[in-house]
Amino acid sequence: MKTTQFSSSSSDRRIGALLRHLTAGSDSDHLSSVYASPTSGVTGGSVFAHLVQAPEDPILGVTVAYNKDPSPVKLNLGVGAYRTEEGKPLVLNVVRKAEQQLINDRTRIKEYLPIVGLVEFNKLSAKLILGADSPAIRENRITTVECLSGTGSLRVGGEFLAKHYHQKTIYITQPTWGNHPKIFTLAGLTVKTYRYYDPATRGLNFQGLLEDLGAAPAGSIVLLHACAHNPTGVDPTIQQWEQIRQLMRSKGLMSFFDSAYQGFASGSLDTDAKPIRMFVADGGECLVAQSYAKNMGLYGERVGALSIVCKSADVAGRVESQLKLVIRPMYSSPPIHGASIVAVILRDKNLFNEWTLELKAMADRIISMRKQLFEALRTRGTPGDWSHIIKQIGMFTFTGLNPAQVSFMTKEYHIYMTSDGRISMAGLSSKTVPHLADAIHAVVTKSV
Ligand code: KET
Numbered sequence: 001m002k003t004t005q006f007s008s009s010s011s012d013r014r015i016g017a018l019l020r021h022l023t024a025g026s027d028s029d030h031l032s033s034v035y036a037s038p039t040s041g042v043t044g045g046s047v048f049a050h051l052v053q054a055p056e057d058p059i060l061g062v063t064v065a066y067n068k069d070p071s072p073v074k075l076n077l078g079v080g081a082y083r084t085e086e087g088k089p090l091v092l093n094v095v096r097k098a099e100q101q102l103i104n105d106r107t108r109i110k111e112y113l114p115i116v117g118l119v120e121f122n123k124l125s126a127k128l129i130l131g132a133d134s135p136a137i138r139e140n141r142i143t144t145v146e147c148l149s150g151t152g153s154l155r156v157g158g159e160f161l162a163k164h165y166h167q168k169t170i171y172i173t174q175p176t177w178g179n180h181p182k183i184f185t186l187a188g189l190t191v192k193t194y195r196y197y198d199p200a201t202r203g204l205n206f207q208g209l210l211e212d213l214g215a216a217p218a219g220s221i222v223l224l225h226a227c228a229h230n231p232t233g234v235d236p237t238i239q240q241w242e243q244i245r246q247l248m249r250s251k252g253l254m255s256f257f258d259s260a261y262q263g264f265a266s267g268s269l270d271t272d273a274k275p276i277r278m279f280v281a282d283g284g285e286c287l288v289a290q291s292y293a294k295n296m297g298l299y300g301e302r303v304g305a306l307s308i309v310c311k312s313a314d315v316a317g318r319v320e321s322q323l324k325l326v327i328r329p330m331y332s333s334p335p336i337h338g339a340s341i342v343a344v345i346l347r348d349k350n351l352f353n354e355w356t357l358e359l360k361a362m363a364d365r366i367i368s369m370r371k372q373l374f375e376a377l378r379t380r381g382t383p384g385d386w387s388h389i390i391k392q393i394g395m396f397t398f399t400g401l402n403p404a405q406v407s408f409m410t411k412e413y414h415i416y417m418t419s420d421g422r423i424s425m426a427g428l429s430s431k432t433v434p435h436l437a438d439a440i441h442a443v444v445t446k447s448v
Pocket residue numbers: 059060078079080081148149150151152177179225230258260291292293299304
């Protein structure tokens with residue numbers, strides 16, 4: 001086996017080096033060759049000297065640049081992270097309560113979780129996304145594993161598919177969240193795109209989507225944003241979802257849902273999960289990656305889940321056994337704290353209800369930011385049609401501003417956003433809307 005050869009040859013090399021070192025005696029030339037080995041970094045150059053400086057991440061790098069800016073009016077609309085009206089990060093009240101419960105419970109321990117994570121969390125997460133009355137849950141033909149937030153769930157799902165699914169190509173929307181192509185390529189899949197957004201209408205290119213999925217080889221994997229599409233804020237209607245479902249099932253395409261914003265699109269957890277539930281109700285198989293980063297504000301706790309809905313309980317059991325083989329060498333087992341918070345909230349009716357209210361309040365504040373920004377541009381007489389600001393859904397507005405315009409706004413107005421013109425509406429507040437509207441007005445009325 002490859003691995004055995006590797007370890008024996010590397011230990012042979014180490015023993016060899018040691019023997020040469022011990023037998024070298026006063027042979028200072030030999031010694032110096034040992035000490036000057038390129039890995040010592042003392043006298044020789046670094047073995048990493050050839051590395052070029054990697055660029056910052058297109059999304060998280062925006063925060064890095066923002067943090068370096070001393071301007072008092074600076075505004076970070078880059079990363080999709082919720083801020084209060086005061087521009088501060090928010091820890092939900094219900095999360096504070098759950099954490100207090102956890103701290104008060106002296107029986108809690110810090111043992112490793114199983115490879116699949118916190119079992120109660122997994123069950124509750126499946127219920128949250130598929131609905132309590134889901135046939136897949138009733139028939140026990142689903143496996144759910146706790147993963148490191150949405151990203152980790154996508155990566156584990158991607159690696160599982162690369163290992164065990166007969167088709168290795170995944171189709172992602174054009175455009176999509178910048179991390180998708182990287183996650184799936186590194187997972188071992190081939191990434192292709194399907195048409196999704198029409199810049200002319202700033203809406204869905206439904207015809208293009210149907211054509212591209214219709215032309216995809218049978219069995220291909222298709223990544224679907226469950227709701228609140230990132231970066232465009234454009235979602236299919238329920239009727240369009242139904243057409244997508246029929247097309248995908250007729251061609252045997254495998255659906256992989258990315259659900260990073262459940263509750264953020266409409267304010268309702270159930271409404272936002274509808275497309276996924278349609279794909280489960282027909283009895284077919286699918287994958288779902290869930291994140292609690294946004295909807296429970298648990299960003300840095302890194303809590304999420306991967307569910308794989310199968311045709312039978314028997315298959316689901318074997319799928320789970322293989323998922324464990326993907327996870328164990330990757331990070332062994334997931335963290336305990338975030339999943340415990342989620343479990344406390346989801347299992348308790350009162351806390352759950354309180355969460356839905358706080359979630360709705362976040363979604364409503366974002367919608368109100370849309371209205372305020374739209375109004376602010378209207379009152380300034382800013383040229384162009386800005387109605388997409390109020391039509392688009394979820395955390396982001398895909399403004400249509402180009403990279404040169406974005407860079408002007410950053411330089412002149414200290415407004416930070418991704419170069420594709422996406423702004424996080426959740427980063428805005430009533431106080432900062434006028435500043436953003438001034439910047440947009442300035443940039444579209446001058447030629448940059
Ligand atoms: N899917 C989508 C569509 C998504 O926008 C994000 C995060 C994730 C998954 C993963 O989130 P996680 O924190 O791993 O649960 N998007 C925001 C943050 C980021 O880029 O990491 C963003 O687009 O700003």
